[in-house]
Amino acid sequence: MPLAADYYFSVFPSSNGWATWKRSWQGFDYHLSSWPHVDKRKLAKFLFQEKPYSHWWITFFDRFYQLKPNDSWDYQFHYQSMIRNQLAIIPKANLVKNIGYGPDATHSQNPDSYFANVPTHEFEFPIRHPDQIVRHYEADLFIQKMLFGSVEVPGTYKKIKRLIKRAIRYSN
Incomplete structure (x- = not known):
């Protein structure tokens, strides 16, 4: 996805090669x-x-809350950021090599995974900044589909068809 700036703002904080401010951890809710x-x-x-x-x-956080897994912290950090309407700063290119893949890893055991081998890039200066501090919605949709999975978003035709069926069912 081409971006004019060198970074963008997202609702998805990255837990892979990241940095944050101390204040971001205030009120961290490990158990949601x-x-x-x-x-x-x-x-x-x-x-x-x-x-x-x-x-x-919403479904993910419902399940996470019910299961209470104890082997992660990143989804809790996502949760905290999302309920606070916070944005993360995400570089347009990968800047880090993940060395945490392998048989001893907690979650990332496949060293042949795409995410274990994402090419790294140098950050170029001077940095090109976005015009505004607003969420890059299209980039977030891309991340949602790539990392968390795509779901079928019904088209207008399907929505209208479903509404008509519902209206007929309730009118009888």
Whole structure:
């Protein structure tokens, strides 16, 4: 995806080769204990306009909250950022080599994985900044589909057809 600037703003903080400020960890909620009280409609609206994608995250956090896995911290960090409507700064090119792949890794055991071998790039100076501090929606859609999975977003025809069927069913 071509970008004019050298970085963009995203709702997805990266846990692969990243840095943050100390304040980002304040109130870190390892067990997502606030999840039952989160306004899911507001969160869904913040995440994606397409309901299947925002629903994917709501369902994911529902499951995560119920299962309470203890071998990760990154999804909790995603959660915290998302419920606070925070944006992450993401470089347009990969700047780091992930050396954490292998048989001793917790989650990333396949050294032949695409993510274990993403080419690295040098950051060029002077840095080209985005015109505004706003989310790059198209980049986030790309990341959603590539990393977390694509879901079928019904087209207008399917939506209308479904509404007509529903109207007929309830009118009888």
